[in-house]
Amino acid sequence: MKPVKWWKLKDQSLGLAAREAGYDLSMYPDYPPSVQQALKAAAIKNVMATILDDFEWQYGRELGSVKQGVYVISLSNPFTIQYVQATSDIIYIGRGNISGRLKSHFENSLFDVMMSLAGSNFSFYLSEPIDKDGEGYFKQLEFSLLATFRNKIGGGKFPILNKYAGSDQGLELGVGWNKPLKGSGKRPTWAIAPTEKRPIKKLSN
Numbered sequence: 001m002k003p004v005k006w007w008k009l010k011d012q013s014l015g016l017a018a019r020e021a022g023y024d025l026s027m028y029p030d031y032p033p034s035v036q037q038a039l040k041a042a043a044i045k046n047v048m049a050t051i052l053d054d055f056e057w058q059y060g061r062e063l064g065s066v067k068q069g070v071y072v073i074s075l076s077n078p079f080t081i082q083y084v085q086a087t088s089d090i091i092y093i094g095r096g097n098i099s100g101r102l103k104s105h106f107e108n109s110l111f112d113v114m115m116s117l118a119g120s121n122f123s124f125y126l127s128e129p130i131d132k133d134g135e136g137y138f139k140q141l142e143f144s145l146l147a148t149f150r151n152k153i154g155g156g157k158f159p160i161l162n163k164y165a166g167s168d169q170g171l172e173l174g175v176g177w178n179k180p181l182k183g184s185g186k187r188p189t190w191a192i193a194p195t196e197k198r199p200i201k202k203l204s205n
Contacts, residue, residue, distance in 0.1 A: 004129045004141060004177040009054050011076050011121040014114040017046035028115055044106045051124070052099060066128045068138045069098040072145065072180040073110070073161070076121035078189035084155025087191045089123075090180065092161040093149065095142040098126055109161060117192075125180040129173075136169040141177055143168045148181055160194060 018025040021042030028036060055063040074089040075081065081088055091113065094101055102110075102124075114122060131137040143166035150158055150165075158165070 001131045001133075001137075001172060001174040002129075003175040004127055004173060004179075006176065006179050007055065007059055007126045009051060009058070009124045009126065011123060012047060012051060012054075013121045014043055014047055014111070017050065018043040020046050025115060040111055044103070044111065048099070048103055048106065051102065055126070063099045063126070064097075066098045066126070068095070068128065068135055070095045070127045070129060070138055070141045070145070071098050071101070072125040073105075074123045074125070074180070075117070076123045079117070079120045080191050081160060082191040082193040083153050084157060086153045088149070088153045088159075088181075090149065090153075090159045092159050093142060093145045093180075094162075095138055095166075113161065129177070131171075131174070133169070133171050136171055137173075139167045140169040140171040141173060142166045144173055144177060145181065148178060153181070 015025045018039060021039070023031075023035075023039040023042065025039070025043065028039060031039060052063050055061075071094055072090055073092040073094075075091060076089070079089070081091065092105070092110075094105075114120075127138075127141065129138045129141045133140075146158055146162060146166050147168075150156060
């Protein structure tokens with residue numbers, strides 16, 4: 001089988017996207033509902049435009065063309081998440097039409113998570129795993145990433161925004177499939193964890 005190749009987009013900032021739209025993300029809770037709605041829409045529009053532009057500039061293709069992709073959303077250094085067995089910067093692993101899925105996630109829980117961590121940037125690992133096994137291959141990649149995370153990092157739990165295990169296709173993956181799980185090698189300054197007082201709404205797989 002073919003090696004799994006990953007693209008990476010580093011240090012995407014929702015706070016910067018909000019400022020470019022003329023808003024201060026740190027003031028979001030103090031804005032009236034109508035302004036909150038406008039801020040959210042403008043910030044999502046700007047951050048998605050930046051993601052799409054950065055991807056095309058770095059890799060020479062449109063992210064919207066990746067219909068059967070796998071993506072990993074992570075906190076950027078110096079932050080990481082304290083999970084049961086280890087720390088990890090990963091907050092979500094998913095698959096599908098990457099640009100459409102990311103936009104949908106921003107419109108749901110991802111915006112709230114990023115807003116609560118306004119001082120942090122976010123990074124994305126993106127892949128279009130292709131093999132003779134067709135769509136089963138990209139489904140297997142998502143499943144294997146989630147299973148390995150749960151067993152080696154999460155202590156039986158998935159990343160904080162995941163709720164499903166994915167779909168095991170019984171396939172073997174090529175070299176490099178687990179690259180996002182290995183982290184950057186840099187030591188983060190802060191290990192954070194969500195509290196039970198404000199449960200985080202999971203994203204759909």
